[in-house]
Amino acid sequence: MTDLLILAAIFIAWLAVAAIAGMATKRMGVSRGSTDEEIWFAAGFLPVILGGIAFVLFRFALPSALALTAALLVTGAIAWGVGGKGFLRRMISHPMVKVSLVVIVVLWLIPTVGLLVSSFRTKAVVEAEGWWTIFNQSPFTEGWKDQWTFDHYTTVLGARNFGNAFLNSLAVAIPSTVIPITVAAFAAYAFSWMEFKGRYLLFVAVVGLLVVPLQMALIPLLRLYTSGEFFGMSTPFPHPINGTYMAVWLAHTGFGLPLAVYLLRNYIGSLPSSLIESAQIDGATHFQIFVRLIVPLSVPALASFAIFQFLWVWNDLLVALVFLGGTPDVSVVTQALAELSGQYGQFEHLLPAAAFISMALPVAVFFSLQRYFVRGLTAGAVKG
Amino acid sequence: MTERDKLIEVVEEDPPLPEDDRSPLMRLGLTVLRFLSAVAVPIVAFIILWLSFEWLRQADVNRGVIVLVALGVGVGGIFALYWAMDYAVNRMPEEWRESVRPWVFVGPALVILSIFLLYPALNTIWLSFLDGNSDKFVGLENYGFVFTDDGMLRAIRNTIIWILVVPSASVGLGLGIAVLADKLRRGEAFAKSLIFLPMAVSFVGASVVFGLIYKYKVFGAQTGLLNGIVQGFGDEPIAWLSQEPWNNLLLMVIMIWMQTGFAMVILSAAIKSVPDDILEAARIDGATEIQVFWRVVLPSILSTVVVVMTTMIITVLKVFDIVFVMTNGESGTEVIAEQMIRWFFRNDHNGRGAAIAVVLFLAIVPVMWVNVKRFRAEEAIR
Numbered sequence: 209m210t211d212l213l214i215l216a217a218i219f220i221a222w223l224a225v226a227a228i229a230g231m232a233t234k235r236m237g238v239s240r241g242s243t244d245e246e247i248w249f250a251a252g253f254l255p256v257i258l259g260g261i262a263f264v265l266f267r268f269a270l271p272s273a274l275a276l277t278a279a280l281l282v283t284g285a286i287a288w289g290v291g292g293k294g295f296l297r298r299m300i301s302h303p304m305v306k307v308s309l310v311v312i313v314v315l316w317l318i319p320t321v322g323l324l325v326s327s328f329r330t331k332a333v334v335e336a337e338g339w340w341t342i343f344n345q346s347p348f349t350e351g352w353k354d355q356w357t358f359d360h361y362t363t364v365l366g367a368r369n370f371g372n373a374f375l376n377s378l379a380v381a382i383p384s385t386v387i388p389i390t391v392a393a394f395a396a397y398a399f400s401w402m403e404f405k406g407r408y409l410l411f412v413a414v415v416g417l418l419v420v421p422l423q424m425a426l427i428p429l430l431r432l433y434t435s436g437e438f439f440g441m442s443t444p445f446p447h448p449i450n451g452t453y454m455a456v457w458l459a460h461t462g463f464g465l466p467l468a469v470y471l472l473r474n475y476i477g478s479l480p481s482s483l484i485e486s487a488q489i490d491g492a493t494h495f496q497i498f499v500r501l502i503v504p505l506s507v508p509a510l511a512s513f514a515i516f517q518f519l520w521v522w523n524d525l526l527v528a529l530v531f532l533g534g535t536p537d538v539s540v541v542t543q544a545l546a547e548l549s550g551q552y553g554q555f556e557h558l559l560p561a562a563a564f565i566s567m568a569l570p571v572a573v574f575f576s577l578q579r580y581f582v583r584g585l586t587a588g589a590v591k592g
Numbered sequence: 593m594t595e596r597d598k599l600i601e602v603v604e605e606d607p608p609l610p611e612d613d614r615s616p617l618m619r620l621g622l623t624v625l626r627f628l629s630a631v632a633v634p635i636v637a638f639i640i641l642w643l644s645f646e647w648l649r650q651a652d653v654n655r656g657v658i659v660l661v662a663l664g665v666g667v668g669g670i671f672a673l674y675w676a677m678d679y680a681v682n683r684m685p686e687e688w689r690e691s692v693r694p695w696v697f698v699g700p701a702l703v704i705l706s707i708f709l710l711y712p713a714l715n716t717i718w719l720s721f722l723d724g725n726s727d728k729f730v731g732l733e734n735y736g737f738v739f740t741d742d743g744m745l746r747a748i749r750n751t752i753i754w755i756l757v758v759p760s761a762s763v764g765l766g767l768g769i770a771v772l773a774d775k776l777r778r779g780e781a782f783a784k785s786l787i788f789l790p791m792a793v794s795f796v797g798a799s800v801v802f803g804l805i806y807k808y809k810v811f812g813a814q815t816g817l818l819n820g821i822v823q824g825f826g827d828e829p830i831a832w833l834s835q836e837p838w839n840n841l842l843l844m845v846i847m848i849w850m851q852t853g854f855a856m857v858i859l860s861a862a863i864k865s866v867p868d869d870i871l872e873a874a875r876i877d878g879a880t881e882i883q884v885f886w887r888v889v890l891p892s893i894l895s896t897v898v899v900v901m902t903t904m905i906i907t908v909l910k911v912f913d914i915v916f917v918m919t920n921g922e923s924g925t926e927v928i929a930e931q932m933i934r935w936f937f938r939n940d941h942n943g944r945g946a947a948i949a950v951v952l953f954l955a956i957v958p959v960m961w962v963n964v965k966r967f968r969a970e971e972a973i974r
Contacts, residue, residue, distance in 0.1 A: 309772040312765065313786045319849065320789055322804040322817065323797070337813050338820045339804060379659040383666025390670045391701050398697035400971075408968075410698065412960055417709040418906045419956045423933055424949050425712035432707070453662045462708020465701055467903060471858065474899045475865075477970065494693055495678040508861040516791075516854065523794040542794065556800075563797030570792040571785065578781040 259283030327560035330357045334557060360561035364548060369536050373544035379453055380528060380540055384460035384521040385514055391461065392468030393476070393510065397498050399469070400477035401484055411473065418466040426530050429459065433531065455531040463527070464517050475509035476502055511580040519570045541566055625684075625692055636676075640669060673700070713953065720946035734947035744948070747926035750840055751909065754927060757841075759904035761848045763897065766855025771885060773856075774863050784856060791853040799917035802846050806832045806918070834923040843925060846914050851907065855900050862896035863889060898966055902959055909952055928952055 263279035325339040333355040364370070398404070399411045433455055479502070487497045503510070525542040532538045539547075545562040677696045681689055723730045738744050769787055773780045793801060807816030808831040814820055819829035833839045866889055874888050890897075912930040919925045921934065928948060936945025 309769065309783060312769060313783055316787055316790065316849065316852075318817070319801040319805060320793070323793075323801045326800075326804060335815070338815045338817065340817060340820055375659045379662045382663055383670075386667045387670045390674070391704065394674060394697045395701035398694045402694040402697065404691070404694040408964065410702065411967075412964055413710075414701065414705060415902075415963065416953075416956065416960055417705055417713065418903070419909060419953050420709045420713045420716075421910050421929060421932065421949060421952065423936070424716045424946070425708060428712045428715045429708065432711075453666070457666055458704065459708060462704050465705055466709065469701060470903070471899060474895055475861075477967070478865075478895060493678075493682075494697070498697075508864055512857045512861045515857065519791060523792075525794075559797070559800045563793055563800060566794060567789070567792040567797070571789065574785060574788055574792070575781065578784070 323560045327564055329355050331557040360558050364562045367548050373539050373541045377541040380456050381521045383457045385518045388461040388464040388468050392472050395469050396472035396476045399473050415470045422463055459527050459531050460521050468513055471513050507580045511577045515574050518573055522570050716946045716949050719942050720950045722943050724941040724943055726942045734943040737944055738947050743926050747928045747931045751928045754908045757844050758847050758908045759901050762851045763855045763901055765852045767859050769856050770860035787856050788853040790850045795913040833919050836924045843914055858900050862893040866892045
């Protein structure tokens with residue numbers, strides 16, 4: 209009985225996907241395909257039906273998870289058999305391909321939706337039932353409203369020092385993003401367009417340092433910061449800089465640099481050489497070329513690295529805790545949130561809300577940097 | 593003769609750089625100068641920043657003001673630094689300028705990297721030859737442990753599978769999404785943001801998120817999505833994270849979920865930089881969209897694909913938080929980086945932890961070799 213229901217559900221899901229696909233292709237302004245569309249739609253029915261039947265048969269012998277996997281394999285095999293290469297090609301070239309984007313996005317979103325739902329439900333409900341149960345509840349039943357709460361958010365935002373922690377996080381994250389990008393962009397330019405001895409060797413060494421785990425660096429660096437100890441010897445380090453913003457900036461710069469140099473070298477190095485050469489012929493110095501030409505042209509690469517560096521620094525707890533000291537006046541957002549969840553995890557129910565609050569700013573940064581990902585910055589440059 | 597041709601002529605008439613005429617003394621001076629220019633930049637920066645922080649530390653002012661000043665010093669300082677160094681280089685004797693300048697550009701990066709990564713790395717290599725408390729020299733004993741211990745062997749096996757699965761899945765999906773999103777007329781930013789979202793979730797957040805999916809409860813209603821589905825089919829719930837060897841795959845899913853956004857953003861930027869005129873030319877010649885992708889777009893972003901792949905492999909080599917939080921390395925889910933942290937920090941055996949770290953360093957040598965070959969080939973044709 210259940211199996212029949214599942215089979216019915218698969219059909220309905222198939223029809224729904226097809227319907228959404230039709231609407232989506234129209235909405236997205238994609239020109240409708242020729243008769244191909246209908247062929248593909250019809251051809252798609254066969255694998256789905258046979259796959260559904262296979263699933264029901266498999267269910268007699270196998271647990272459901274395995275049966276589902278096997279049925280999906282059967283569906284794929286039949287799809288291949290029905291149309292062979294042509295079928296797949298038609299699928300790929302079809303506007304329906306946009307639908308796969310929708311499917312991936314939905315898949316990607318499922319975990320986050322679970323988190324979102326959990327962040328608004330009371331502790332008791334979260335522990336008692338799965339978050340997806342909201343989808344088969346009617347909002348008109350009695351007691352439906354009782355499971356929802358804003359308390360988690362108000363508790364997190366009202367935490368001691370949260371505003372202060374937010375300011376501290378900004379003071380850590382913005383320079384920790386700008387400094388490595390600047391340093392890396394200059395280095396990447398030199399590695400791609402300047403001639404000097406040991407260029408390759410140095411570049412490989414820089415990128416090779418990507419693999420050094422941050423955790424292995426913390427202890428030697430902490431010793432260097434606090435007592436000036438270097439390879440077990442004491443050095444006349446001017447003053448313990450541990451506990452200052454600069455200590456954290458430099459650490460984040462160091463840890464972020466290899467990737468920054470690597471990504472930016474890849475981008476800057478692939479700019480057309482005719483551009484740089486013509487600028488040199490016009491008498492521009494390397495510094496002028498870098499500032500006037502390379503930086504504006506590399507904006508997409510700079511912006512994408514900026515997003516990630518900002519994100520890592522913003523979500524970092526370890527480096528801030530070790531090098532900033534962890535006292536309340538200098539605590540960052542991640543630290544404030546970690547303290548909030550309690551030493552024994554007794555406040556774990558606050559984590560979903562906390563996760564959403566700390567996500568807000570990086571996502572906003574991502575959105576605001578989106579407009580720099582534009583096409584055609586180097587268009588026509590080669591001709592000049 | 594146009595203005596520009598005149599300029600070219602002037603440039604061509606200039607005598608070549610007096611590379612060979614330099615006296616030994618001058619060459620020595622040049623080397624010293626190069627070295628100084630590379631080192632001086634960070635030192636000057638350091639002193640300026642240090643002084644301003646000394647002031648900040650003593651200043652009894654509002655936190656907001658301190659933060660603003662810190663932002664100004666940090667962001668403004670780094671720009672001022674390079675400008676000042678370039679100014680100084682321009683005041684040097686003419687024949688020195690161009691050989692000193694590259695070191696002004698790369699110097700700061702090299703100095704910072706030497707202190708923050710090279711020094712700890714050398715330190716780690718040294719520790720790997722010492723015993724657990726870093727007191728006694730034990731030779732290669734720790735390396736013997738790395739390649740004989742059962743947990744380590746499982747970790748090496750698992751890490752190899754991680755390297756095979758996660759980077760290819762993330763890059764494949766990221767590339768697919770970037771290409772598809774690029775074709776949308778509207779909603780590109782929106783679709784990309786949703787894929788990017790998991791990157792913004794911290795590791796603690798990710799563990800909570802996937803707890804909501806993989807969780808298994810012995811008593812009471814299941815709160816994990818997978819078990820909810822399984823129960824919906826009428827089967828017994830499964831303790832997903834202790835199902836060897838499939839639990840490794842479940843952990844990899846978390847990593848793919850988090851890292852695809854990275855691949856997508858970088859590859860998307862690369863796709864956007866493929867010149868429009870080339871694409872148009874291909875389309876006018878009658879290429880289908882698939883042909884345009886395989887024959888034009890993919891070859892021109894291939895170096896970026898290699899870069900993203902390399903980055904992913906290294907990220908995967910260093911993954912440990914997912915394993916720690918989800919399974920604590922139990923049920924055969926060990927990975928190399930997790931073992932490293934375990935031995936270094938939890939079991940307090942510095943030697944073994946450091947030896948595992950050195951194995952990690954060595955693992956990327958082949959990857960770097962591929963990269964170097966690529967870069968050389970690329971520079972030859974650009």
